Amino acid sequence: MKVGFIGLGAMGSAMASNLVAAGHAVTVWNRSPAAAEPLASLGAKVVRTADRAVQGEAVLSMLANDAAVREVFLDGGLLDAMDPGTVHVNHATISLALAKELAEAHARRGLGYVAAPVFGRPDVAAAGRLNILAAGVPASVEKVRPLLQAMAAKVWPLGEAPERANVVKLAGNFMLAAAIESMAEASALARAHGVAAADFLEVMTATLFAAPAYQGYAKPIAERRYKPAGFALPLGYKDIGLAQAAAEAARVPMPFAGVLRDGLLEALAAGDEDVDWSVLAEVAARRAHLGD
Template sequence: MDVGVIGLGRMGRGMAQSLVRAGHRVRVWNRTPSAADGLDGVTLVPTAAEAFAGDAAITMLSDDAALRSVIVEGGLLDSGTRPGLHLSMSTISVALAQELAAIHGRAGVPYIAAPVFGRPDVAQNGALNIVVAGDAAVIEVARPLLDAMGAKTWPFGTEPHRANAVKLAGNFMLVAAIEAMGEAAAFAEGHGVAGADLLDLLTNTLFASPVYKGYGASIAAGRYEPPGFGLRLGLKDIGLALSASAEVGVPMPFAGVLRDNLLDAVSHGDGDKDLAALALVSARRSGR
């Protein structure tokens, strides 16, 4: 397929490379063109409009503001050349996802929400878990792209915003797991038990899952750089979850605790570290 990729951060680069390996013709655009350096097999185009064309366009941008700036304020849906479909793969608010679905509907451009679970190395290997929602027929058209980027695609209905709600729910649980490990490690340290030893035990027994094992190992080693998933992005996602929960009247009291602890981490200079650095908040508060 002829596909454009807009957004070449750590995730977007890996996704573009996976598409190239699968034999797709890939055009890329990024606000900073040097982000494409070292990407083999892609064609760097000078404008977002040239990437928002062809059989499909993929957006993988950092937040609501970036996506709105490029797609809505950039007037891409009003341009003469538009893609056969738009795969929106960024982690964005439920409200923006609903707005984008309506705007695309009026413009006649098929819109699919397809946020992902996985870190940059997973994107590089084409092994993401992709949460998808939208018209089933359009999803099938996009299937070769989804298969190239992901190990599995998880469908969640015909309303695109549902995929974004699933993504935010998942990220809430991920941040909650890191907070739990940070508090447990600090508690153990207070009783003379090495936090690393506790995490080694629990992440290989009761909590032997990728999130606990991966982030637990980072916490145990004090390894927070380079970031795979930045702490500041985690703060953004918890904020989005809280906003979306308020819209439907669903209390999320622990999400509020997570937001405040993430803010604490950012205020202490840890915003650009890996999300695992959230554990430093509990360690710092315990005097360790």
């Protein structure tokens, strides 16, 4: 299929490379052109302006946040450059409000829109093993299914309203943060009673919590090494904010989200910008005045 891909950060590059590998004709665009070079060497066509990347049957995008999506697709007029019938697959983790606004803007122009946020870090994306949440008009989802399958371990259909996929993504990221905080507090308790965090977490992640979410974050907590960041603290803070905004819109009290907000804010106040969000464990340890 002739497809465009917009947004070539670590995630986007890995995802686009799997599309190329699956034999699709992929045209890529990124704000800073350097990021596109590796994909060119794999066989993707690199273009200088975004409008030239939206001429295929489908356009996939993996941008950083609401502001980037809004700037490129809405303010930048990119939707007007697409032919009717083109399907836009938006992989970004965005607010429900923007999700709804985008769905309407696409529909108004006769464009397809599929919300397709993903679970998985860059290494998982590179292996083509993402879990992709997909919501949109059935015909649109069906059209892009081969593309999604080229990048995914599994595609999870979530119905017609695009924001359904986004709320699942936000609720899932909230659960990740909660898992981290629960390890953080529990490890502080264990340490304060003489049990090393590594010993405690080894038991937990080999038994009740033998799941990727826990095993992945237990490692930096046990080793107290938060760089390089698997998922950067400011992004984590942003996502909890998106979950809280979604909760506000539907009037859902979420006390754990409030605790997470404060913990992440405390980590940011400590100057920890360029670290993994599992640095929540250091916040918990500082509050208990556990020494190094």
